[in-house]
Amino acid sequence: MKFRGREAFTGSRPYRLLPLRFRRLPWDPSRAFVSSMSGDWLLMEHATLERVIDRVLAADDPVLTDMEARHLIARDIDRSTLAPLLSQYKARKAYLSQGPALHIIVVSLRCHHTCSYCQVSRKPTGASSFDMSEEVANTVVERLFEWPSHTLTVELQGGEPLLHFERVHGLLSRIIERNQREHREIRFVIASTLHDLTDEQVQVLKTYNVQLSTSLDGPEALHNANRPRPERDSHARTLAGIERARATLGPGSVSALTTITRRSLEDPLAIIHEYRRRDFHSISLRPLSPYGFARKTVARTGYSIDEFLAFYRKALEIILSVNHDGYELEEGYASLLLSQLHTPFSHGYVDLRSPTGAGLGAVVYDYDGQVYPSDEARMLAAMGDTSFALGRVEESPRTWLSSPAMRRILDAGVAEALPGCSDCAYVPLCGADPIDHYARQGDPVGHRPTSDFCRKQMGMFDLLLERWELGSDADRRVLEQWALKAPRSTPSDDVSEAG
Ligand code: SF4
Known part of the structure; x- marks a missing residue:
């Protein structure tokens, strides 16, 4: 529910209600979560909120002091300004200031897995026609530096990008070379199964200070069921890749995420203990997405959001108890939402922005030179729906941003x-x-x-x-x-x- 600002009076002193919204707490409907326009909030009795709105509280009621501190009301309307509220609002939306900073480059669609929940349009390992060409890669690098953001995260992904390591290496070196003139701050991430990671590759990645992101779905049986390979050795190969990377790049060089399938719902404890056993201090519990192969196999691997939330509640309990035992382990999505709740800053997560991060926070360059505003738009295109294709890499970012696809995104963004x-x-x-x-x-x-x-x-x-x-x-x-x-x-x- 939402109230717009209006003047009210407490005895002789006026106060103004600033725009606020509230939600009754599901675990105690007599109380409410009340938020300001800029995301400050408090929990209060619903009856008290009604009294604030009905203007029957005394001027010195401490509730009004709390509400003023959170930009929910303004007392002394002759002298107070909206400057603190607006400054807080600006801090929340800081991600808007520089344009897209996340640039995802799809190096190859080839992959050796046949995961039922795969979001992308993977191709067999021998299908080299689904690799990014040198010409497209060189054009991508030129486009990258046409965006204004001083800080850039360049994420190389696939398919399995390490199957086309020559292109990975070429992109890293060309971007660094080009950056000698540009002086941007650049962070490299590679999303990979790590199955084919070699010592020689690790040495190259070290030169460019690359961070690795992989998938670890839990203990061996669960991981291998979710991420099948003909040899049924996906879990062992992932662990070997993690160890190989850590040995040279350092213990914090690899992050991992877990895609939750129907089978995963049964045993959050086993998943979390696997992360602890493998020395991870962060876990991301990611529900299935509605794209790619995941859509085709939803009857077998899918579940309702209520089932996911019930799983998540149990998982959170377990993760908290692991922390109470002295082992630091955070859940990535919870951290993100908690930072929204408990800090005045905004987050850097492109899928959770308003205005949307699609095209404004991230750009995806596909292996064939098509450009998309997000990985999800690329996946839709792989399924035959090009509604959100922005254009081709030979065109300029200005053309992409003024495309009908981008206008459609912004209309609902x-x-x-x-x-x-x-x-x-x-x-x-x-x-x-x-x-x-x-x-x-x-x-x-x-x-x-x-x-x-x-x-x-x-x-x-x-x-x-x-x-x-x-x-x-x-x-x-x-x-x-x-x-x-x-x-x-x-x-x-x-x-x-x-x-
Ligand atoms: S998507 Fe977010 S902001 Fe919108 S109604 Fe749902 S919880 Fe609220």
Whole structure:
């Protein structure tokens, strides 16, 4: 629910209600989460909120002081300004200031896996016609430096990019060479299974200070079932690749994420203990996406968002207890949402922005020279729907940004203006994601009451707030540490979910 600013009076002193939204707490409907336009919030009695709105509180009521500090009301309307609220708002949207900072380059579609939940259009390992050519790669590098962002994250992915290592090496070296004139801050990430990683490749990656991102779905049986290879050795190969990379690049050089299938739902403990056993201090529990092979196999591997949230609740409990045992382990998505709740900064996660990060925060260069605003748009195109193709790499970024596809994205890309979101108390902390809504519901605007994206977001915010409020002091300390560790909104922290 939302109230627009209007004047009210407490005795002789006026106060103004600033734009605010509220949501009754699912675990205590007599209370509400109340948020300001810029994402400051407090939990309060619903009856008290009604009294604030009905203007019957005394002028010196401490609740008004709390609400003023969070930009929910302004007292002394003759002298107060909106400057603090606007400055906070600007900090939340800092990601808008420099243009796309995340640049995903699809080096090859080839892959040796046949994962049922695969989001991409993988091709057999021998299909070299699905590799990026040198000509396309060189043009991509030129386009990269036409964007204004001083800090750039360049993510190389596939398929399996290491199957076309010659192109990987060529791109890294050309970007660095070109950057001698540009002086940008550049971070390299490669999303890979790591199965074919060799010592020689690791030495090359070390030269360019590359971070690796891989998939580890849990213990051996689960990982091999989710990520099959003919030899049934995917788990062993992933672990060998992780060890090989860590030995040269350092213990923090590899991050991993877990795609949650129906089978994964059964045993969160085993997944989390696998991460601990393999010395990871971060885990990302990622639900299935509605793209690629995942859509075809949804009946076998899929589940409802309610089932995912029930799994996540159990997993969060386990991760917190692992932390209480003295082993630091954070859940990536929780950290992101907690940073939204507990810090005044914005995050660098492109899928959770308003205005949307598609095309404004990220650009994807496909192996064949097509350009997309997000990996999800590329996956849709691989499924035959090119609605969100921006153009070709030979064209300029200006052409891409003025394309019909980009206009369609922007029309549905501001959460604060979308039906459902515009009244939602979580909207200052949430995102629009029009391409996800198009993929799931056939409409970039989408319908929030039946949207899986929305149910996941709302369920996660509710769960984290509930745990933060009702959990032990030790729980709170862990959750607050995660909030502080999450990437901030400097464009160099932009991240995607790949692999
Ligand atoms: S997607 Fe859902 S949770 Fe997020 S702002 Fe919109 S209505 Fe709220």
